[in-house]
Amino acid sequence: xxxxxxxxxxxxxxxxxxxxxxxxxxxxxxxxxxxxxxxxxxxxxxxxxxxxxxxxxxxxxxxxxxxxxxxxxxxxxxxxxxxxxxxxxxxxxxxxxxxxxxxxxxxxxxxxxxxxxxxxxxxxxxxxxxxxxxxxxxxxxxxxxxxxxxxxxxxxxxxxxxxxxxxxxxxxxxxxxxxxxxxxxxxxxxxxxxxxxxxxxxxxxxxxxxxxxxxxxxxxxxxxxxxxxxxxxxxxxxxxxxxxxxxxxxxxxxxxxxxxxxxxxxxxxxxxx
Numbered sequence: 001x002x003x004x005x006x007x008x009x010x011x012x013x014x015x016x017x018x019x020x021x022x023x024x025x026x027x028x029x030x031x032x033x034x035x036x037x038x039x040x041x042x043x044x045x046x047x048x049x050x051x052x053x054x055x056x057x058x059x060x061x062x063x064x065x066x067x068x069x070x071x072x073x074x075x076x077x078x079x080x081x082x083x084x085x086x087x088x089x090x091x092x093x094x095x096x097x098x099x100x101x102x103x104x105x106x107x108x109x110x111x112x113x114x115x116x117x118x119x120x121x122x123x124x125x126x127x128x129x130x131x132x133x134x135x136x137x138x139x140x141x142x143x144x145x146x147x148x149x150x151x152x153x154x155x156x157x158x159x160x161x162x163x164x165x166x167x168x169x170x171x172x173x174x175x176x177x178x179x180x181x182x183x184x185x186x187x188x189x190x191x192x193x194x195x196x197x198x199x200x201x202x203x204x205x206x207x208x209x210x211x212x213x214x215x216x217x218x219x220x221x222x223x224x225x226x227x228x229x230x231x232x233x234x235x236x237x238x239x240x241x242x243x244x245x246x247x248x249x250x251x252x253x254x255x256x257x258x259x260x261x262x263x264x265x266x267x268x269x270x271x272x273x
Contacts, residue, residue: 014133018141021209025148026201030116034108035149036190042165045153046146047101051090051109053142056118059083060126060138067127079122084113117145148197155193160184 024030031052039045062082070078091109094102102109112118121141126134157163162172162180172178183189 011133011136015136015140018137018144019147020144020201021205022141023144023148023201024117024141025145026198027205028117029198030120031145032194034111034115035152036187036194038105038108039149039153039156039190039193040160040185041104041157042150042153043101044104045149045151047098048105048108049142049146049149051094051105052112052115052117052145053139054090055083055086055112056121056138056142057135058086058138059118059122060134061131063122063126064129064131064134070127075127076119076123079119079127080113083118083122087113117141148201152190152193152197155197156184156189160186160189 018024020027022028025032025035034048038048059079059082063079066078087110090112091102094105094109121138125137129137154164157165158169159181160183162169162178170176172180181189184193
């Protein structure tokens, strides 16, 4: 029962880590070029994010399934071939059913093939883990990427065009109470919004995932880093863990020397001579 609970916790962790803690855009700062280019509106950001999620999940699944059959020297070309296949399928689907979104994303849709996020997850995660957890990782990272794009696109569209998802706000426009700030739908506005959103994401990451003082005090009372439940997430804990075994061996040897009777020690030395 305990093993099943640990497995479920691991699956949940892999699924949720990409939303904030390891957000590919706001924390890892990957895929910034298409992100700045397509987030002039909320709909474009949502479309780009969902497209990347689709490719991430399916490419992670396939790469995880064939990871043991790919020669190490040609693994990157193999990954790109798998990713390009799903991008081609996605592009055909958008051309058939959502041509306006396909036109809005433009060249950045086929460039998903060489997106750092997708290729990075294939190399760093899917090639080393089982299919189910690889799919969860891909979906989680894709949702985190989508959330960041929607947030950036919504802010830029609201401030730069006075609308949300194409719906014009009644109090924004020429001759009304508020005027759109056009710089926010231009490249400089993209960098401004990206910097602000990234700062907020990093502040939230430090708040929710940084080691707390009460956890450190509890670890000290329980026996230091080795007894701490957050040992695996702490560099000091890892050093303490690695040092614990040799230190324990030395202590045992010292106790054994103290407990050895003098007569037995003399006999052992005579036998060695």
